[in-house]
Amino acid sequence: MAKDAETSKPKHLDPTSEYYLSSQANSGNSLTKDTLKGDNYVAWEQSAILTLKSHNKLAFIDGRITKPDPESEDFLAWDIVNSMLCSWICNSLDPPIRATVSRLNEAKLIWDSLKTRYSIPNRPRIYKLWSDASMTTQGGAFVITYYTKLLGMWDELLTLSPLESCGCPKGTEKMNWYQDLQTYQFLMGLDDKYATLRTQIINMDPFPNIDRVYAMVMQEESHQGITGSRDTTSAVGFHAQNGPPTAQSSGLVSATAGDPDRTPTGRPWCTFCHRVGHIGEMLSPPWYCSAWLLDGLQTNAIKASSVSLADDITLRHVVYMPNLAVNLISVSCLAADANCFVAFSNDICVLQDRTSKSPIGLGKMHRRVFVFQPLSTAIVASVSESESESESYELWHRRMGHPSSQPLIHLPTVSVVSPSLKTIYDVRCRAKHNRTVFPDSTSRAMDIFGLVHCDIWGPYRVSTISGTKYFLTIVDDYSRAVRVYLMHDKGQTGTLLRNFCNMVHNQFGKLVKIIRSDNGHEFDSQPMTQFCNDHASPPSSPTAPSPTLGRGKRQKKVPSVLKDYSSRNWFAKLSTALRSYGFLQSHADHTLFTYRKGDVFLSVLVYVDDLILAGNNSTTCSSFKKYLNDCFKLKDLGPLKYFLGIEATRGPRGLFLSQCKYALDILSESGLSASKPAAFPMEQNHGLALAGGPLLSDPRPYRRLIGRLVYLTITRTDICYAVHVLSQFMQSPRSQHWDAALWVLWYLKAAPGQGLFLLADSPLQIYAFCDSDWASCPLTRRSVTGYFVSLGNSPISWRTKKQPTVSRSSPEAEYRSMAVTTCELTWLKSFLLSLGVHHDRPMRLFCDNQAAYYFEPGLS
Helix, strand or coil: CHHHHHHCCCHHHCCCCCCCCCCCCCCCCCCCCCCECCCCHHHHHHHHHHHHHHCCCCHHHHCCCCCCCCCCCCHHHHHHHHHHHHHHHHHCECHHHHHHHCCCCCHHHHHHHHHHHHCCCCHHHHHHHHHHHHHCCCCCCCHHHHHHHHHHHHHHHHHHCCCCCCCCHHHHHHHHHHHHHHHHHHHHCCCHHHHHHHHHHHCCCCCCCHHHHHHHHHHHHHHHHHHHHCCCCCCEEEECCCCCCCCCCCCEEECCCCCCCECCCCCEECCCCCCECCCHHHCCCCCEEEEECCCCCEEEEEECCEEEEECCEEEECCEECCCCCEECCCHHHHHHHHCEEEEECCCEEEEEECCCCCEEEEEEEECCEEEEEEHHHHHHHHHHHHHCCCCCHHHHHHHCCCCCHHHHHCCCCCCCCCCCCCCCCHHHHHHCCCCCCCCCCCCCCCCCCCEEEEEEECCCCCCCCCCCCEEEEEEECCCCCEEEEEECCHHHHHHHHHHHHHHHHHHHCCCCCEEECCCCHHHHCHHHHHHHHHCCCCEECCCCCCCCCCCCCCCCCCCHHHHHHHHHHHHHHHHHHHHHHCCEECCCCCCEEEEEECCEEEEEEEECCEEEEEECCHHHHHHHHHHHHHHCCCCCCCCCCEECCEEEEECCCEEEEECHHHHHHHHHHHCCCCCCCCCCCCCCCCCHHHCCCCECCCCHHHHHHHHHHHHHCCCCHHHHHHHHHHHHHCCCCEHHHHHHHHHHHHHHHHCCCCEEEEECCCCCCEEEEEEEECCCCCCCCCCEEEEEEEECCEEEEEEEEECCCCCCCHHHHHHHHHHHHHHHHHHHHHHHHHCCCCCCCCCEEECCCCHHHHHCCCCC
16 A cells, blocks of 8 residues: 555646646637637537546536645645636637636636526527528538538527437437427428429438438439539540540540441441441440440440550540540549649640649640640740741841851741841951960879869959859869859858868769869868868879979978878877777767776777876776877876866766866956856847848957857857857857847856766666757748757757758657757767667657657657
8 A cells, every 4th residue: 555655646647637737738728719709608618618528627617626725735736727727718708708707716716607697598599590490491502511501500509408308208209309390491491403302201201310311312412413414515635536546646625426336327336346237235345334425425435555645645544435536534634644733724724744843735725625735846836936927137146146147047937038147246256266275285184073173263343142252163174074163252262172072072972182273372271271181182282383483492381281181190190009009999989999808998089189098997097008108209187177178077976077267268358257147048039030230340259259159068058059049140140149149158157167067876877858949940940959868867968950951840840859869869879889888778758749759650
């Protein structure tokens, strides 16, 4: 018993309890879709009771759960549910009615007050309903519309004056009488075309109920609709000259058919053996079928294979009717077989490809029918008709780039009046001059992208629409292919070159081996330097430089090529030394090296020329330090206290990481050391994406500040979202963006030493929490993903990032957030495995959207 008491859930957490509130419940919900206006109380009450039953809250209204004593432990849970029900009821009331119950603070009091005022039987309403039901007729409408209208009146009548059946014979007889009355009313209002059916139903014994009568009338309506469609005198089909459908069959026509089993002389003709004297029904071949034409006649049809209307339009499962002047083809089959859209207007019919939306066929109105023709024929005919008489010789001469008279003579669609020019164009004289040909180069690349030439042109006096005045030209030496990139300034050169090399690698599977430029300073920027560190080929100078450029003097400046190789060669040499000692490089993080021999474990984390060593054996650590000192000249800085701006403080309970000094340096450089602290990093409804303030004259301080704040998010999870928002405006920051960045600094002023505490005894269980802000960006309508991962009670990973695609619903955005978090969990598991931690427990992922679970059947 004690164990059961300990494991029992509280009432507000038990889904079967009346005190339980789901995550979807909030005070903004309404109890019903329709608001209570007074005269619709009965319908409103029924809908409200159904809603309360679905949420298991009817006991608060009917008095089964009363208000507990304020000192009781159930009072808080009752008060929360009662407040929620009060808001639901008030949200479903008309404003004048809501004002009369706003003083009541209990849901039952509000419910009883409304019931007392509006539940009085309304005899005038009952009289009006009976009167309307008796005078309601079909009036040419559909049967389902007429029946639905009557059914609504009957339901309201039963609500206002219910028939209570006690189960006795007299009560059952009264209920049957009421149902017969409904059937009589339904039959009385039907149109005259159902008179025969109405007579049959009245004479039936036993008399059917209303549901059976409605089904019979619906069946009769469907039958009359099929029969009525046979009276149509025109149909749309593809015209055929003679015989069965062929590949040359074209033309959308409207026609009727006669008797296919008779010759023009009136003698019978067999549609199977094509002989005169008998009809095909006598033979009854198995592939015959009976088909109704749209003119009301019946004929026999043989199934053919397919018909080709054009090169890319083929119809399948075409039914061939012999001796028929037209081939009737369904437009729905045409759209399905050709995978196209069919659009009709008053004079044309267009077939469009479903994927590319390009037209593939055209039908023009001719004598009240659409004549089909392939698109190529239609275009040629249109050009010939519209331009053969309107375009002059001189206009075509200008369009074709001022050629001589000989080529224009061969244009069959141009009406050439006089094959001579009366005007001498100076551009022709200049175009005919010969130019000096460059000699063939003897140094040619042997493969595509083996050598590319780069040059920058600008600034031009007139900028483009996007404000660019420079352009970068990249020429492949092997293929002579040219690619041009527009730039706002020369500082974008390194970034564009890096993007170009990534495009070449991803699209063509090639690597750019040599980049040759004119030694401009723009090729020595930070992005270009990083690019050289990541690739094997440095920027190359032009071949065969002039001897006068050096003037015989020694170059004092260290070439940038040597600086490009420094960090990369150092890491390669260090990696070789670590592998020689027995370390393994982690696949999850290439800067992590681990060593394991028996019970001894060492790990080395490398950042350029700074190393962090961790191990469980001091003797092995000392031996490894001596080995590194023999290979390189290293300096032992002792236990980890300060590393790249991150302060580490050890204690008996765990490790505390912070960036206090780094945060204070940011405040000092910004001049906000004595500023007043703020309580939150950013306003909730900031509207920074739509800011229209003036642009900053110098955006570099803003970019430098945001870059430092990004590095500060290593230990400050509370500013992760704010920094994510501000980093979107680094290209063109405005005054509002700068003010928001200063607000983040004011928030840091409140607690600059805040950081992360990693517990020493934290359980080996990974928890992940993810969420999304659906369509939060007003410019792109993309959602924002945020997740937080902890190892036990210690935070280890977090992120805020805009989703790459637009989500059509909030569950889709939540599912994308869960997918990103799952990728992070997979990486963390492989990272722990590199450290020798075998995490075999299931990682728990928490999401606050139940609908997102249905995207993946495996989730629960």
